Amino acid sequence: xxxxxxxxxxxxxxxxxxxxxxxxxxxxxxxxxxxxxxxxxxxxxxxxxxxxxxxxxxxxxxxxxxxxxxxxxxxxxxxxxxxxxxxxxxxxxxxxxxxxxxxxxxxxxxxxxxxxxxxxxxxxxxxxxxxxxxxxxxxxxxxxxxxxxxxxxxxxxxxxxxxxxxxxxxxxxxxxxxxxxxxxxxxxxxxxxxxxxxxxxxxxxxxxxxxxxxxxxxxxxxxxxxxxxxxxxxxxxxxxxxxxxxxxxxxxxxxxxxxxxxxxxxxxxxxxxxxxxxxxxxxxxxxxxxxxxxxxxxxxxxxxx
Amino acid sequence: xxxxxxxxxxxxxxxxxxxxxxxxxxxxxxxxxxxxxxxxxxxxxxxxxxxxxxxxxxxxxxxxxxxxxxxxxxxxxxxxxxxxxxxxxxxxxxxxxxxxxxxxxxxxxxxxxxxxxxxxxxxxxxxxxxxxxxxxxxxxxxxxxxxxxxxxxxxxxxxxxxxxxxxxxxxxxxxxxxxxxxxxxxxxxxxxxxxxxxxxxxxxxxxxxxxxxxxxxxxxxxxxxxxxxxxxxxxxxxxxxxxxxxxxxxxxxxxxxxxxxxxxxxxxxxxxxxxxxxxxxx
Numbered sequence: 001x002x003x004x005x006x007x008x009x010x011x012x013x014x015x016x017x018x019x020x021x022x023x024x025x026x027x028x029x030x031x032x033x034x035x036x037x038x039x040x041x042x043x044x045x046x047x048x049x050x051x052x053x054x055x056x057x058x059x060x061x062x063x064x065x066x067x068x069x070x071x072x073x074x075x076x077x078x079x080x081x082x083x084x085x086x087x088x089x090x091x092x093x094x095x096x097x098x099x100x101x102x103x104x105x106x107x108x109x110x111x112x113x114x115x116x117x118x119x120x121x122x123x124x125x126x127x128x129x130x131x132x133x134x135x136x137x138x139x140x141x142x143x144x145x146x147x148x149x150x151x152x153x154x155x156x157x158x159x160x161x162x163x164x165x166x167x168x169x170x171x172x173x174x175x176x177x178x179x180x181x182x183x184x185x186x187x188x189x190x191x192x193x194x195x196x197x198x199x200x201x202x203x204x205x206x207x208x209x210x211x212x213x214x215x216x217x218x219x220x221x222x223x224x225x226x227x228x229x230x231x232x233x234x235x236x237x238x239x240x241x242x243x244x245x246x247x248x249x250x251x252x253x254x255x256x257x258x259x260x261x262x263x264x265x266x267x268x269x270x271x272x273x274x275x276x277x278x279x280x281x282x283x284x285x286x287x288x289x290x291x292x293x294x295x296x297x298x299x300x301x302x303x304x305x
Numbered sequence: 306x307x308x309x310x311x312x313x314x315x316x317x318x319x320x321x322x323x324x325x326x327x328x329x330x331x332x333x334x335x336x337x338x339x340x341x342x343x344x345x346x347x348x349x350x351x352x353x354x355x356x357x358x359x360x361x362x363x364x365x366x367x368x369x370x371x372x373x374x375x376x377x378x379x380x381x382x383x384x385x386x387x388x389x390x391x392x393x394x395x396x397x398x399x400x401x402x403x404x405x406x407x408x409x410x411x412x413x414x415x416x417x418x419x420x421x422x423x424x425x426x427x428x429x430x431x432x433x434x435x436x437x438x439x440x441x442x443x444x445x446x447x448x449x450x451x452x453x454x455x456x457x458x459x460x461x462x463x464x465x466x467x468x469x470x471x472x473x474x475x476x477x478x479x480x481x482x483x484x485x486x487x488x489x490x491x492x493x494x495x496x497x498x499x500x501x502x503x504x505x506x507x508x509x510x511x512x513x514x515x516x517x518x519x520x521x522x523x524x525x526x527x528x529x530x531x532x533x534x535x536x537x538x539x540x541x542x543x544x545x546x547x548x549x550x551x552x553x554x555x556x557x558x559x560x561x562x563x564x565x566x567x568x569x570x571x572x573x574x575x576x577x578x579x580x581x582x583x584x585x586x587x
Binding site for chain 2: 045180212282
């Protein structure tokens, strides 16, 4: 049966006299992806590593070797400390507010009813919008003269605060937008995992007299452990890259109070063409990403064991 | 108590408190969309006094202003071109590589597979400065290809992973039978494997399109002239130009998001398949 399926292509090609030797076929199949990947992913990260030891503006060859000075400058930079703190804050909110919220909603919405499916679509919608557009939308929501902030202020009889212009409120305000944009993504991963739990398991637990939340705690959560690990991984790596969303909201302001790691990289490395210093920032971010990936791998292994 | 539940479904129902939570989150998600869509039809004064009401008069001037202000159409077209080419190249290169990695035995295969997975480790941002310099040196700054090539490269790792998972589950006999018929590897890839791979092509394609359509940092760094701008850069440009002329900005948002939302409603199951196929299994 299978041979009849494959005969037509085979004969078609024999007729054309088209058959490359194995080595050539491998080259045709693999080289384009390999070259592109090596040139634009692997080579740049190696170069960033090298450039980070130079003081260089990108013109000519990097000649002024400065050793670890870029990294030393980075550690002393007040704004970099802010960027790290902000990124840490975003990670904490993502992990400990967003994920439990997404899980709670997934537990309510994972069954295949019409209403649940419609609500799921709505909750997933913000995830696929461009960060820049979502940020601009929320810039309006937060606008103290026109947006919802203005309305709430009017209701309370006060002048609405401009939360995005306030150094202490700006990060919580951004965190709200972040949750708005991404909770549906995490919820969808939980839902896919919850739908894979065999009904008999839940039925058995229920016949044993387990209460609703005991079933969640002792049956459902253990069954979706790897999904929880995945969402935690995405929440952390996503937070580490946060930049696009913040540009239309605050552009890193006020007074650099809402800088993230990538925001710092863009502001102090890319726009000023400080290739060496910017590369040092890249490498720090790269190392954090690698550590996160390793921790995630180990966690997965331990779960399977 | 629980006894009153007569349905066959073994699980407990959803409690009123849970429905309340769902309702609150529904409002939280909807309100920004609601005020954006209707805000574009309002005047700035109406926006201030009646933000939640439907517009008093459906005023299209903001929409006309945005559409006629030059770069809007051009930016959407630029994005469409870049995203389409990115999808085509990513699907082609990733499926070819994944086919070789799964169905051809050769020396160093596992190392090469691991090599590509390295790309899952870090985001574009970590390599942005060297990528910029490389594009400058090969004269691709400020061109569509300068955005497309790095986007494809950074999308390859994820795409190859999805294709490998899918190809590994194709029946082995199919490929062996084709080999028996003295069919070359390229012919097997093109005539046997690809036609069977439409679901995964759709998933990778939709996912890549979405990522490319929304991408911001790479175009921001590489594109410098307005006529090359993609739409996320355009939004930034308009935000600078209109400042707090919110009806125009909201009209702009509606115009740019409408096609994306329509696309999403059709493609959502492929996006979810990409997430769960690549995520939950791994």
